[in-house]
Amino acid sequence: MNQRPLSPHLQVYRLPLTAILSIIHRATGVFLVAGVILLVVCLMAVAEGAQQYATVQSFLRSHLGRLFLWSWLYALFFHLCHGVRHLIWDTGHGFCRATLNRYAFLELAASVVLTSLVLVLTLFQA
């Protein structure tokens, strides 16, 4: 075999972290729409009155509701962090391999930190 590089063989190709984050950015974008729809439902329920709001809130207070809310908030912050990276890319910076990987870890860490900060803030207010 000669040593020429091969094009990726799709079935055994391990996606680099940057590619995985790019896909997650899209997936979180679509998931965030679902959460925004719940926000609309929430606002409409509040406009209807206390009784309707209680119904929506009982979902938000359930385990499933809290899981949805906090995964939505994490998705929100991940989408925000990766979005910031897109804005940096738009200026023409941050394309060399080392920077790409460093930013990838940085934005994963930042989204976890931001979600935790909101969690701490919420626990303090409660």
Add this chain to the structure above:
Amino acid sequence: MNYRTPLSRARGLGSAREGSHHWWRQRVTSIALFPLTFWLAISVANLPDANYEDVVVWVTAPWNTILLLSFIIIVFYHAMLGLQIVIEDYVHTDWLKILGMLSAKMVLAFLALAAAFATLRIVFIG
């Protein structure tokens, strides 16, 4: 027979000087959403434990009303642009693609209107 020169054909089919609008609007809305995201995340995280009166007081506070209406308008526009790209990239049957894009946009526009209406109803009628 085609009498047009290659240059004129290129001009006719080439840049319409508005191909970058979609991309640009996505960036502008993302920058606008950056500060709004922090404000919304902190507020929404409290929702499961807030009672009906708390939520009404929160929505009717003038700054919150303005920021909420801004968030609703911008987030749904941003979602429209984003979902359009997802549909364009993954749906390859022409009629299905057009149907998908049109229905996504109409549903999102309707939701934006419903959310804005609910917000104003809470503020002015209570």
